[in-house]
Amino acid sequence: MSFMLPEKTSSSRPSLIREVQERGAKIPGFISLAIGNPSAEAIPQAALKNAIKKVTSENLLRVFEYGPTGGSVGLMELTKQRLSEKKKLPKDRQAFIMLNGSGHGLGVAARTLCCEGDEVYFEQFSYPCAIYAVRAVGGKPVGIPVDKDGMIPEELEKQAKSGRGKYIYLNPNFQNPTGLTMPLQRRKEIYRIAGEYDLLIYEDDPYGDIRFSGTAVPNFKAIDIEGIVLFAGSYSKTLSPGLRVGYLYGDEKYIKPMEVIKNVMDGQSPLFNQLIVQYTLQAIDYEKHICRICELYKKRADAMIRALEQNGPSAVQFTRPEGGMFMWVTLPEYVDIDTFYEELFRQGVGAVKSEAFAVDGKKTGHAFRLNYTYAPIEQLIEGTTRFAKAARLFCRE
Amino acid sequence: MSFMLPEKTSSSRPSLIREVQERGAKIPGFISLAIGNPSAEAIPQAALKNAIKKVTSENLLRVFEYGPTGGSVGLMELTKQRLSEKKKLPKDRQAFIMLNGSGHGLGVAARTLCCEGDEVYFEQFSYPCAIYAVRAVGGKPVGIPVDKDGMIPEELEKQAKSGRGKYIYLNPNFQNPTGLTMPLQRRKEIYRIAGEYDLLIYEDDPYGDIRFSGTAVPNFKAIDIEGIVLFAGSYSKTLSPGLRVGYLYGDEKYIKPMEVIKNVMDGQSPLFNQLIVQYTLQAIDYEKHICRICELYKKRADAMIRALEQNGPSAVQFTRPEGGMFMWVTLPEYVDIDTFYEELFRQGVGAVKSEAFAVDGKKTGHAFRLNYTYAPIEQLIEGTTRFAKAARLFCRE
Known part of the structure; x- marks a missing residue:
């Protein structure tokens, strides 16, 4: 052997x-x-603990059994409402996939969108798990040169001419690892190129809420008229990383097939953890x-x-x-x-x-x-x- | 667009x-x-509820933060002890990956072991998620004809001569979907062929404990002298499917690289859920x-x-x-x-x-x-x- x-x-x-x-x-x-x-x-330990108590005081069978494959409807509604009100993300024809932490979506997206030899565009230095997810399905992660405003549109366009591109992966806010934020004008240019070259945009924004100076910049998803942006959000940075609750949010026409793939990949994500997040959001002043x-x-x-x-x-x-x-x-x-x-x-x-x-x-x-x-x-x-x-x-x- | x-x-x-x-x-x-x-x-709803109370009464910060990437050491020890005592599985140089339900391991294994064009052998009718996991990485799932004892060794050997085989996927006990159990002699023949053609065996055994008639048959992992069997086990069928706690158990030399891949795929699995299972096992007479x-x-x-x-x-x-x-x-x-x-x-x-x-x-x-x-x-x-x-x-x- x-x-x-x-x-x-x-x-x-x-x-x-x-x-x-x-x-x-x-x-x-x-x-x-x-x-x-x-x-x-x-x-927020005390609030999370109270939320656990609340879950435990209810009908626990629904938590212990296989739950709804889509996840907690209540948490999706709360999240959608906030995304719409606070970030002005579109609401119509958008759907969620609830995930075991937003990083979980990287593999789902690569698996769904990307085949052997397809290109995915990254800022020159980017989140390793996002890069590996593309390699795992035989895709080719391509690093696009950056300046202080992030990915350089001309460099992206040069590469996109290959016609093999599937999507652009970005942390628009406080990028991991550089901490840089892409200004609105740059976002618009990148968005235009995506549309022109039939690329989706995977906007991974786990840090977006944690802005401690300067002025908020609209998300890619907020300017997404064509429905090509998949927005990945997380409760790991604001409530609890250990509970592993994140989500992908985007146009139904992409999210629905991704959900099918996700279900065969590893089934549903635990409802228990989602309910803890949901009840915490309902109990505290999240903002x-x-x-x-x-x-x-x-x-x-x-x-x-x-x-x-x-x-x-x-x-x-x-x-x-x-x-x-x-x-x-x-x-x-x-x-x-x-x-x-x-x-x-x-x-x-x-x-x-x-x-x-x-x-x-x-x-x-x-x-x-x-x-x-x-x-x-x-x-x-x-x-x-x-x-x-x-x-x-x-x-x- | x-x-x-x-x-x-x-x-x-x-x-x-x-x-x-x-x-x-x-x-x-x-x-x-x-x-x-x-x-x-x-x-066991009452026992699970008590276990949740116990987790909640302890230092919750370790549950809310990113936990140990490997998972709960206590749960791994309990599980190992039982696998060794009840099922006579080997203990030395074996390691765990804790998973979000044992089905989660299917993607980890395919991603780790299998490349474009590689073959994976299944019983002619098999678990759909296991099949998809192989396709997802460009591998080729091959159905091997079966009789009432499961996969037919001669048919497996015929196919394995291709030299492209990576592993054999099996539910040896009460197979999904047929409910059939493979007799020991057949297991030994399959095991011999695996060794001869450098194939690993992915022994997916979520139902193994639920035997209500006849006599238990030793697992592949129990006869695994060469260290080529990956044993996938689950607490979904005996405690709670909704908590999503399963594991892969096998030789360190395969489990360690799989753990690296798993961590870039979707990070750790929630410690909270593992502790609930662990405390339940400690509190009840599991057998x-x-x-x-x-x-x-x-x-x-x-x-x-x-x-x-x-x-x-x-x-x-x-x-x-x-x-x-x-x-x-x-x-x-x-x-x-x-x-x-x-x-x-x-x-x-x-x-x-x-x-x-x-x-x-x-x-x-x-x-x-x-x-x-x-x-x-x-x-x-x-x-x-x-x-x-x-x-x-x-x-x-």
Whole structure:
């Protein structure tokens, strides 16, 4: 017996985020800025606990049995109402797929929309799971060059001329990993190109609600006259990541076949978890809760920026996110990133190499993603200071 | 804008099971024997409710945050202990992936083990989601002819000579859809062929515990000296389908890379749901609970058999399952199955056409899957009687 795992599998390494966590766990006093978890303070524990009590006090059989394949109608209605009122997303002929966290939708979309050899367009550095989802079905993830406003329309158009494109994957708000937000004008240009080249847009917006400065920019889905935008939303960043409740929202003509595929992929998502989210939303002032998270994160992002400014060399550049959970710190080209990465471990701080987010796996970049939401604030400042000091050792002033 | 869904998607129809449910919902007094749900009486509601209370009374933050990517260590330990003691499965160098229901593992396995053009071997009629999972990654599901003991070794070997085979998918116990169980000798032959042709075995055994007559047959995993069997187990049939807790168990060298793939596919499965299962297992006499389910289902299977014997024509053949949830009723070749299927709706009873389970989509068969676990017992008898009477109209005596 000599079963060989296919190359696509044996070349899949545990993520670089996990690598940081695992190596860091062995280093005394190590501070990780690697994982993208919400702050524990952002989780409304008491409200969630009450919601669990409410679910438990009702007819539990419907929770324990296979529930409705589509998920909780109540949660879908609440969500739709908010998307419509707060974000001005269209309501007519739109449908939901409830998911085990919004990331779950990446595989559903790739499986539904994309065949062997089809292209999917990403910002040059993007969310690894979104990239893998496309590869998993034999599709070809293509990284499109970016500037400070995100994906460059001319570069997208150049690539879209191949005629093999199926969709564009984007985090328009506070992008993972760069923290950048795409301005409205850029969104409109990208949208026009999508329409022209028959591309759908997968607007993955888990951070969209967490804006702590600047002005909200309309979502792609809000300008979606043609019904080509699939909007992925999540309750992981605002209520609880552990419950795994997210959704895809879009035109019925795409969502319905996706739901069929999702059902054969892994069946329904647990109703229990959806009801906990639903009852929490019904009980709390959700907008106020989000405001509290924003205040919390603003303080943290500011602290990280200060620590970088005060301790880092001027040759280091970093984004100044208006929301979300991540900052992108770029080192000069002459710095050897792998050596610097090792220095970070020596200094006792962990961050994620840009390589982890590189769509083509080649242009791996000279940057690091730093998370400012998870570590306790003193550790956040100390960790960022360590990062900044390490950078000093490697940068010419 | 004219985005076209790929052919693989537009040819995916909602399942025939769903079709029965949806058409049946419009027929007054309709009885469905189509869906494969456990009986509500099989769900230990009080114990599950207590378990929820216990989870809620503890530190809930660990439940609300992203939990350990691997899942609950406690549940894995409990499960491993039982698999080892009750089923004599190996313990050394084995690992778990905790899943959102065991069906979730089908996609993980296909994604990890199978590439474009690779073959996966199934019993001629098999579980549709398992078949789709292989197609989703461009693999080729191949139906192997069966007899009353399941997959025929000589036929498997003939096909395996292609050299493109990756794994064999099987329900060894009370197969879905036929209800048949593979004898030990047959398992050994299949296992030998797997070893010889470098095939893994995906032993999907969600019904294995529910044996209500005859003698237990050792699992493939129990005779797995070479470490080539992936064992998929579930708490959906014995505790609660709605909580969506299942697992894959197998040799570390396959499970570890599968876990990497699973994590990029849809991240962790909710810890909350796993803890509910874990605390329930710790609180109840699980073996006694399973015995109760078996008694319940034996009564139901017997009732279905009686109704078929008393009311059906002798030309109709059916399996006599020793466990599980399904019976397979075969009509003579001369019966036009589609016409008969319509007659069932007219008689007010629903069952699943064998076509739904046909691996190659061509040899669609002359049989129906009847579930005996879900409908209340009077309805079960009445529905089966309607089925039998419909068969009378179509069969020559």
